[in-house]
Amino acid sequence: xxxxxxxxxxxxxxxxxxxxxxxxxxxxxxxxxxxxxxxxxxxxxxxxxxxxxxxxxxxxxxxxxxxxxxxxxxxxxxxxxxxxxxxxxxxxxxxxxxxxxxxxxxxxxxxxxxxxxxxxxxxxxxxxxxxxxxxxxxxxxxxxxxxxxxxxxxxxxxxxxxxxxxxxxxxxxxxxxxxxxxxxxxxxxxxxxxxxxxxxxxxxxxxxxxxxxxxxxxxxxxxxxxxxxxxxxxxxxxxxxxxxxxxxxxxxxxxxxxxxxxxxxxxxxxxxxxxxxxxxxxxxxxxxxxxxxxxxxxxxxxxxxxxxxxxxxxxxxxxxxxxxxxxxxxxxxxxxxxxxxxx
Amino acid sequence: xxxxxxxxxxxxxxxxxxxxxxxxxxxxxxxxxxxxxxxxxxxxxxxxxxxxxxxxxxxxxxxxxxxxxxxxxxxxxxxxxxxxxxxxxxxxxxxxxxxxxxxxxxxxxxxxxxxxxxxxxxxxxxxxxxxxxxxxxxxxxxxxxxxxxxxxxxxxxxxxxxxxxxxxxxxxxxxxxxxxxxxxxxxxxxxxxxxxxxxxxxxxxxxxxxxxxxxxxxxxxxxxxxxxxxxxxxxxxxxxxxxxxxxxxxxxxxxxxxxxxxxxxxxxxxxxxxxxxxxxxxxxxxxxxxxxxxxxxxxxxxxxxxxxxxxxxxxxxxxxxxxxxxxxxxxxxxxxxxxxxxx
Numbered sequence: 266x267x268x269x270x271x272x273x274x275x276x277x278x279x280x281x282x283x284x285x286x287x288x289x290x291x292x293x294x295x296x297x298x299x300x301x302x303x304x305x306x307x308x309x310x311x312x313x314x315x316x317x318x319x320x321x322x323x324x325x326x327x328x329x330x331x332x333x334x335x336x337x338x339x340x341x342x343x344x345x346x347x348x349x350x351x352x353x354x355x356x357x358x359x360x361x362x363x364x365x366x367x368x369x370x371x372x373x374x375x376x377x378x379x380x381x382x383x384x385x386x387x388x389x390x391x392x393x394x395x396x397x398x399x400x401x402x403x404x405x406x407x408x409x410x411x412x413x414x415x416x417x418x419x420x421x422x423x424x425x426x427x428x429x430x431x432x433x434x435x436x437x438x439x440x441x442x443x444x445x446x447x448x449x450x451x452x453x454x455x456x457x458x459x460x461x462x463x464x465x466x467x468x469x470x471x472x473x474x475x476x477x478x479x480x481x482x483x484x485x486x487x488x489x490x491x492x493x494x495x496x497x498x499x500x501x502x503x504x505x506x507x508x509x510x511x512x513x514x515x516x517x518x519x520x521x522x523x524x525x526x527x528x529x530x531x532x533x534x535x536x537x538x539x540x541x542x543x544x545x546x547x548x549x550x551x552x553x554x555x556x557x558x559x560x561x562x563x564x565x566x567x568x569x570x571x572x573x574x575x576x577x578x579x580x581x582x583x584x585x586x587x588x589x590x591x592x593x594x595x596x597x598x599x600x601x602x603x604x605x606x607x608x
Numbered sequence: 609x610x611x612x613x614x615x616x617x618x619x620x621x622x623x624x625x626x627x628x629x630x631x632x633x634x635x636x637x638x639x640x641x642x643x644x645x646x647x648x649x650x651x652x653x654x655x656x657x658x659x660x661x662x663x664x665x666x667x668x669x670x671x672x673x674x675x676x677x678x679x680x681x682x683x684x685x686x687x688x689x690x691x692x693x694x695x696x697x698x699x700x701x702x703x704x705x706x707x708x709x710x711x712x713x714x715x716x717x718x719x720x721x722x723x724x725x726x727x728x729x730x731x732x733x734x735x736x737x738x739x740x741x742x743x744x745x746x747x748x749x750x751x752x753x754x755x756x757x758x759x760x761x762x763x764x765x766x767x768x769x770x771x772x773x774x775x776x777x778x779x780x781x782x783x784x785x786x787x788x789x790x791x792x793x794x795x796x797x798x799x800x801x802x803x804x805x806x807x808x809x810x811x812x813x814x815x816x817x818x819x820x821x822x823x824x825x826x827x828x829x830x831x832x833x834x835x836x837x838x839x840x841x842x843x844x845x846x847x848x849x850x851x852x853x854x855x856x857x858x859x860x861x862x863x864x865x866x867x868x869x870x871x872x873x874x875x876x877x878x879x880x881x882x883x884x885x886x887x888x889x890x891x892x893x894x895x896x897x898x899x900x901x902x903x904x905x906x907x908x909x910x911x912x913x914x915x916x917x918x919x920x921x922x923x924x925x926x927x928x929x930x931x932x933x934x935x936x937x938x939x940x941x942x943x944x945x946x947x948x949x950x951x
Contacts, residue, residue: 299901300772419944423763425946426925426946427912427920430947430950431948432950484949486946488946535949557950558642559917564907564908567904567905574770576772578770596944598944601942603765606773606775608832
């Protein structure tokens with residue numbers, strides 16, 4: 266823990282090592298450079314062309330005096346870092362290998378791996394092995410991000426705390442993709458014919474990873490033993506010519522994707538998470554509707570920018586992960602992370 | 609930890625002892641009786657007329673086989689309870705005496721005491737002594753409720769986790785008191801002349817206790833060292849005859865109260881919490897507005913029923929307080945409590 270002075274007051278600063286300097290890793294580094302409560306103390310990537318380059322310069326800003334290393338050992342050495350931030354893979358199988366290599370260094374791990382956000386149902390064997398490994402090396406490990414990790418699982422779980430009992434939780438995340446990055450518009454299938462959409466759907470590349478992890482986390486917060494979970498994925502079809510995105514979409518083509526995940530108890534749908542991202546979709550919002558005692562709806566009109574928020578949630582979690590007991594943890598275990606108050 | 613079977617699955621049940629069977633204590637008992645994840649295992653009150661009576665019957669429902677005791681020792685004996693729920697006083701000075709008597713029994717404590725929700729600024733000495741006492745007896749102690757404890761401090765803190773940095777947090781809790789209990793309408797000064805309101809204000813009986821505790825908790829979540837906090841309290845004045853409450857309020861009299869708490873850093877207002885409860889106040893809502901990266905607003909239209917939610921938050925916290933390290937804790941330390949999923 267490095268300390269610096271802010272108006273005469275000693276402030277704690279968490280040092281971290283960034284593992285993975287791809288698009289998301291760069292976003293995390295840039296966001297960390299905006300804050301004084303976090304300090305990048307090392308960086309690692311597998312791409313040979315990045316080795317030895319300054320991580321600030323690779324992210325398009327001034328040099329920060331931190332070269333990108335080929336090896337974690339080199340990055341950790343003398344860094345005094347407490348946390349590794351892993352922005353590498355979405356699959357827990359691939360991540361397990363990385364955690365196995367990283368755990369012996371004894372630093373806590375925050376990962377953006379979607380399948381790690383709540384692996385205790387769909388990936389029980391991997392979760393148990395990672396948990397055991399982390400306990401052995403006395404480190405805490407957490408998967409997080411804006412979604413999964415916050416908007417459709419952690420936040421709704423927090424909101425249910427207002428209720429004495431809950432019979433159903435519905436979450437809707439609706440985003441107009443028109444002003445998002447081109448790769449995001451491509452990722453959701455905007456502009457594809459319905460046949461092309463179906464091919465991409467079958468190949469699994471359209472899918473938002475982590476929706477059923479969110480269902481499982483929410484069920485855990487409510488003590489529900491789900492009898493089954495379901496997931497559907499369909500195109501949002503343009504009914505007229507749509508020109509608000511990076512390319513014109515003709516009527517009859519896909520504007521984007523709608524994915525619904527649900528959880529069932531005793532033949533009743535108790536959790537329903539709907540994620541819809543489409544070019545020209547009106548009324549972006551993030552809404553949680555809870556039926557219970559009391560019933561209420563909580564909404565963020567305009568929704569939350571996913572690119573900034575994934576970096577922010579990851580960095581905020583990195584600040585407090587040191588408070589967790591060793592093992593594989595989830596956002597349900599985390600104390601309130603808060604943020605960095607500027608000024 | 610008592611376990612029962614739910615559809616063949618073993619479910620954990622937390623046993624608690626209710627200390628204080630006044631209006632709020634009764635609400636907590638009634639709410640606990642609606643759930644299967646909590647079980648009342650004892651009850652204590654100082655009122656002699658309650659001693660030996662069944663706590664269920666005193667709350668207006670069927671007997672539950674739990675007599676109200678005069679002494680904590682009697683209630684704890686053989687109860688196998690893990691948690692004490694204290695719904696007794698608002699003042700931390702009075703509560704400290706109760707905690708001193710209760711701590712040796714070794715049960716975790718969840719209290720609805722407003723000043724305990726975040727005592728690390730306004731009541732530092734009491735907080736340190738309670739913290740030391742709880743560490744000595746290896747128990748965790750937490751002050752919570754809907755407000756303070758959730759809506760104007762914990763929830764906004766959780767919401768800031770979406771942000772990379774935050775420059776200001778504003779929270780507005782607006783309630784139409786017309787349909788609330790008569791004692792609530794009286795508590796907020798509805799129907800008083802402005803002179804009567806001023807007398808009640810000076811005597812301190814109109815004040816919502818805990819607003820500056822909320823400011824201090826939020827500041828802690830953001831790492832702000834506040835240079836000062838301010839609190840104002842003013843009547844909401846009827847501009848026409850108001851007949852929606854339990855009594856008619858003539859124009860020019862108070863319909864209710866508006867209380868504003870704020871926190872300042874470097875001459876800038878960074879936290880502003882406004883609580884307005886008045887008979888005939890339109891558009892009840894609980895809204896959090898965050899200025900930062902990103903900026904957004906989260907709102908619960910219609911607001912949250914405070915009577916149910918205080919009992920619910922207290923009971924939900926009682927379920928998870930066992931996960932906390934010994935000492936005086938706050939909602940910022942708590943893992944996600946969630947609720948009880950019915951079905």
